[in-house]
Every structure is written in C-alpha cells, then in structure tokens.
Amino acid sequence: MYNNNSFIQVGLPARGKSYIVKKLRRYLNWLQYETRVFNVGNMRRVVETTQEQSAEFFDPENRDGSRIRDEVAMKVLEQLIDWLKQGGRVAIHDATNSTIQRRELLIDRLSREPDMKVLLLESVCTDRNVLERNFRLKLSGPDYKDKDHATALSDFRHRVMNYEKAYEAVGDWEEKHDIQYCKLVNVGKKVIAHNISGYLSGQCIFYLMNFNLAERQIFVTRHGESEDNLSGRIGGDAPLSKKGRKFSRALAKFVNEQRIAFALEIAKRKIEEEEESKEPMRNSDDEDDDSPVQEKVQATAAAISSSQFTIWTSMLKRSMQTAESFDPDEYDIKHIRFLNEINSGSREGMTYEEIKQQYPSEFQARQDNKLYYRYPGMGGESYIDVIHRLQSMIIELERMSQSCLIITHRVVLRILLGYLLEWSQTEMPHMMVPIHTVYELRPKPYGVELKLWRYLDDEDHFEEF
Numbered sequence: 448m449y450n451n452n453s454f455i456q457v458g459l460p461a462r463g464k465s466y467i468v469k470k471l472r473r474y475l476n477w478l479q480y481e482t483r484v485f486n487v488g489n490m491r492r493v494v495e496t497t498q499e500q501s502a503e504f505f506d507p508e509n510r511d512g513s514r515i516r517d518e519v520a521m522k523v524l525e526q527l528i529d530w531l532k533q534g535g536r537v538a539i540h541d542a543t544n545s546t547i548q549r550r551e552l553l554i555d556r557l558s559r560e561p562d563m564k565v566l567l568l569e570s571v572c573t574d575r576n577v578l579e580r581n582f583r584l585k586l587s588g589p590d591y592k593d594k595d596h597a598t599a600l601s602d603f604r605h606r607v608m609n610y611e612k613a614y615e616a617v618g619d620w621e622e623k624h625d626i627q628y629c630k631l632v633n634v635g636k637k638v639i640a641h642n643i644s645g646y647l648s649g650q651c652i653f654y655l656m657n658f659n660l661a662e663r664q665i666f667v668t669r670h671g672e673s674e675d676n677l678s679g680r681i682g683g684d685a686p687l688s689k690k691g692r693k694f695s696r697a698l699a700k701f702v703n704e705q706r707i708a709f710a711l712e713i714a715k716r717k718i719e720e721e722e723e724s725k726e727p728m729r730n731s732d733d734e735d736d737d738s739p740v741q742e743k744v745q746a747t748a749a750a751i752s753s754s755q756f757t758i759w760t761s762m763l764k765r766s767m768q769t770a771e772s773f774d775p776d777e778y779d780i781k782h783i784r785f786l787n788e789i790n791s792g793s794r795e796g797m798t799y800e801e802i803k804q805q806y807p808s809e810f811q812a813r814q815d816n817k818l819y820y821r822y823p824g825m826g827g828e829s830y831i832d833v834i835h836r837l838q839s840m841i842i843e844l845e846r847m848s849q850s851c852l853i854i855t856h857r858v859v860l861r862i863l864l865g866y867l868l869e870w871s872q873t874e875m876p877h878m879m880v881p882i883h884t885v886y887e888l889r890p891k892p893y894g895v896e897l898k899l900w901r902y903l904d905d906e907d908h909f910e911e912f
Contacts, residue, residue: 450562451531452647454539455553457617458570459610460603461581463634466892467570467655468539474654477866478838479831480536480647485527487542491519492589500590502605507613517549524553528560537647545614554626566648567628568655569617574633577660582607584892634660654842661848664709665867665888666702668853669860671695672882673765675796682788682795687768694883694902699772701900701909702852705887709850710752714744755779757851759840761786761859769854785836788856792827817876830876834862841866867895885909 454471456464468484475482491500504512520542527538544550550567557563572578582603585591591599617628622641629652630639638656643649671691675683687695718740758773758780760766770780794802803810813820821829837859844851853863857880865875867888883902888895900909 451535451560452537452564452566453527453531453557454537454566454568454651455544455550456539456541456568456570457544457550459545459614460543460607461578461585462570462572463577463581463892464543464570465541466634467568467631468541469894470658471568471651471655472539473866473869474841475537475647475651476869476872477841478650478834479872481534482537482539483527483530483535484539484541485523485530487516487520487523487540488590490523491516494519494522502602502609505606506609517552520544520549521552521556524556528557531560531563543610545610547615547620550617550621554624564645564648565626566643566651567617567621567626569628569630570634571616571630571632572634577633580892629655631655634658654845657842658845659848660890660892662713663848663890664705664850665844665890666705666850666852666885667855667860667863667867667888668698668769668885669857669880669882670760670763670765670769670854671698675765676882679798679800680796681799682791684763684765686764690904691765691769693904693907695769696772697902697907697909698769698885699774701885702773706756706850707748707752710748711744713751714747718744718747755849757781757847757849758854759783759786759851760854761788761856763787763856766854766856783840785840786853786855786859789830789833789858790822790826790828792822793824794822794827818872830858830862833858837862868897 454468456468458464465486472482472484503509505516507513520540523542524540527540531538540553544553554565557565572581582600585603586594586596586599591603617630621628625642627642627644627648628640629643632638635656635658638652640652643652670687671694672688673685673691674688675681675685676691677688756778758770758778760770760780760782762782762784766786767782773780791797794806797805799810809823818830821827821832840863855863860880861875861878864870864878864880864886865872870878881901883904885900885902887898887900899912901912902909
C-alpha cells in the first residue's frame with residue numbers, strides 16, 4: 448500500500464509541462480487528494496545569483512551550470528519529500544529532468560523513502576504552431592520579464608537547443624528498471640503508458656488521455672426559480688415558477704447571442720492571423736478595401752456557430768424545464784442523472800429552518816463539516832459522494848471540444864465550479880452561487896477565463912458583472 452505519490456515531470460522547455468501539472472493538480476485536489484507542485488525553475492531563480500541565467504547557463508557543456516541545476520533539483524526534491532511526510536498525498540516535481548542521469552538521481556533518492564510510488568510524466572510536442580505559441584508565452588515569464596522581446600526570444604530558442612543536445616527521452620532505461628511512466632504527445636493526442644499500477648496512477652492516466660486545447664465556451668448555471676425555491680424547501684422535484692419560466696426563455700436567447708459573438712471573435716482572429724502570415728508588413732489600419740476579408744470572417748463565424756453545441760441538464764423537472772426554450776434542432780440536449788441535486792435523504796422537502804428546529808444536532812453537524820456530512824435516510828448524500836458521482840462528467844467535459852451549457856443545481860454547481868475555478872475544499876461548500884446567474888468559462892493554456900452574467904428580471908436581459 449503506497450501512501451505517498453511522487454510524479455516527476457520530464458520534457459524539453461515549452462512542451463506544456465506546467466499546463467499538464469496544473470491541470471493534474473486541480474483534478475486531484477478536487478478529488479480530495481491533497482496535491483502540490485514543486486517547481487525547480489522558481490527555486491533556481493531564487494538560490495542561483497552568481498551566474499547570469501542566459502542560454503549558456505543551460506548548455507550541457509557548462510559543467511558549473513549543470514552541477515548547479517542538479518543541486519537545485521535535489522533541493523526541491525527534499526522539500527517535496529518533507530511535504531509528503533507532513534501529510535500530503537501527491538507531490539509533483541516540475542522540471543525538465545531531461546537526462547537519464549538526472550532521473551536516476553531523483554528516483555534513487557525517492558526509493559529510500561518507505562511507501563513511495565513514483566510516476567514519470569513526459570510531455571512531447573511535435574506541433575510547430577503550438578511550439579511557436581508556447582515559445583512566445585514563455586517571454587512573459589520571470590526569466591525574461593522586462594527584456595527586449597527579440598533578444599529574449601532568441602535566447603530562449605538557444606536555451607531549448609542546448610537542452611535538445613543532451614535530451615534523453617523516457618523509454619528503454621525506465622522499462623529496464625520497471626519504472627512506471629506515461630508519455631503524452633501533443634497534449635494527449637497520443638499516450639504511451641508503461642507499467643501503470645494502482646488506483647491513483649490509473650485515474651491520472653485516464654484523465655490525461657481526455658483533455659484538449661480546443662477554444663470553447665462552457666456555460667454553467669442553476670435551473671430557473673422553482674416552486675420549492677419560493678418556499679425554501681430542499682430537494683424534491685418541483686416545476687419552475689412563473690419567474691423561472693421567464694428566465695428559461697431569456698437564457699436561450701442569451702446563449703444564442705453569446706454563441707454568435709464568440710464565433711465572430713474566433714473567426715476574426717483566425718482570418719487576421721492568416722492574412723498576417725500572407726502579408727506580414729500589412730498594417731491593420733490600411734485603408735484598402737477589406738470587404739473580402741469581412742466576408743471571409745462572416746463565413747467562418749457562421750461555420751463555427753453552427754457546429755455542435757451540447758446542453759446537459761439533470762433529470763429533475765426544474766432543470767429540464769429550464770432547457771425547454773432551446774431549439775432541439777440547433778442544440779444537442781441531454782438529460783443526465785449524475786447532475787441531479789444532492790440527495791437529502793429523509794430530509795427531502797424540508798426547509799433548513801425546520802431541520803434546525805426538529806434536528807438541531809444534525810443541523811449543527813452539517814454546519815461544522817458540510818463537505819463530509821451525509822444526509823440520513825435512504826439515498827442520503829454528502830458533498831464527497833456528489834464529487835465522486837460527477838467524476839465521469841468532469842472527464843467528459845475535458846474530452847469535449849465543442850461548447851456546452853450545463854443546467855444543474857446549487858450543490859452540483861458549487862462542485863463543478865470548484866473544479867473549473869480550483870476552489871479549495873474548505874471554500875467550495877460555502878461559495879455563493881445565486882440563482883439566475885450564468886458562469887461563462889473559457890479554458891486557456893494558462894488557466895480559465897471567467898465571465899459572470901446576472902439576469903435582470905425587470906429588464907429581461909443579462910448583464911456582465
């Protein structure tokens with residue numbers, strides 16, 4: 448039985464290692480496995496001030512530089528081990544770890560710790576467009592802050608070339624020593640796994656196989672106001688109120704408008720990039736007739752906005768009725784039991800005030816620990832139970848490349864947003880998620896962009912806030 452898990456990142460610079468570990472950290476923390484990333488580059492910038500850390504510092508022929516980098520990597524590993532000894536579950540060593548000699552150093556040290564499971568995660572990227580974008584993203588990082596753009600880009604390219612000179616891919620050596628590893632090519636388009644054992648390692652590999660870099664919108668919201676919302680009763684299967692039905696109609700109109708606006712934004716950027724590659728010296732303010740370009744933008748946007756858009760609801764009336772105003776010919780609408788509200792067991796249909804009056808100790812137990820408190824009676828659930836039933840939905844959400852709308856309930860919405868926005872386990876059960884509020888999320892290489900929209904009932908439209 449392994450109580451501690453150490454994941455070692457492997458890969459050349461700008462291959463998406465940090466993107467992968469941030470996603471993995473978010474997922475594992477959401478599953479309640481306390482996970483932390485230990486970044487070697489951050490430590491290197493703090494402890495090494497005797498040498499300028501230009502491309503030459505990373506040259507494998509630079510023995511002082513190689514020694515310093517190994518020392519820093521081992522120092523970070525000791526911090527990682529100390530954290531696991533204090534109760535952490537999964538620690539990730541985030542560095543290039545690009546040679547067998549380095550990986551052997553790390554694995555040898557970890558092997559001296561009891562109950563330690565090691566998994567190597569190698570990120571490989573062969574897509575030149577993605578690499579070029581990653582190179583430019585690196586220029587906003589701490590190594591190149593406030594430096595001339597052209598000089599910084601040239602230096603970073605030389606740094607990568609220096610790493611490539613000595614790079615040794617994960618493979619034969621690891622297999623000879625029965626070390627489990629996972630090699631991800633082009634952010635999961637191809638995955639090679641070796642000697643994977645144990646529940647947690649298996650879950651991580653499955654997760655890493657199911658995400659992509661597609662630009663999309665993810666809308667999440669609670670159902671419209673229900674009859675039980677008016678009386679403050681929990682659970683149940685009440686229909687929408689008059690105000691809830693009005694929200695349903697406005698939501699359909701709003702999502703359609705945002706879908707068109709998003710398609711135009713993506714199309715415009717795509718066409719501009721194409722035109723710039725053809726005429727790099729052309730100024731965007733030139734007064735030439737750009738009507739052919741605009742026509743191309745409109746045609747591309749129309750194609751994007753007509754692509755599949757999925758709507759998920761729960762199987763409760765108030766959620767399904769909120770989706771009734773969407774045209775089923777334009778939207779792929781699915782009703783999914785996993786998105787049902789938390790089951791309140793024998794407390795279904797009660798108000799919180801009634802529970803407080805009739806079952807005061809139970810009410811207090813829930814207040815003290817909402818995450819683990821399970822409602823009594825047949826089918827009663829806790830937040831942890833709902834997290835585990837939503838696990839497959841998170842995998843599907845990561846796998847999807849099309850935009851979607853999820854219409855669900857308060858507890859489920861908190862848990863979904865807890866994953867998407869990386870809320871802590873102490874924050875998530877208490878976060879305010881008001882009714883008639885829409886969360887629009889856009890996954891990006893550096894994280895998730897969030898827009899909040901509030902429905903104004905009197906004016907019958909949404910405003911960003």
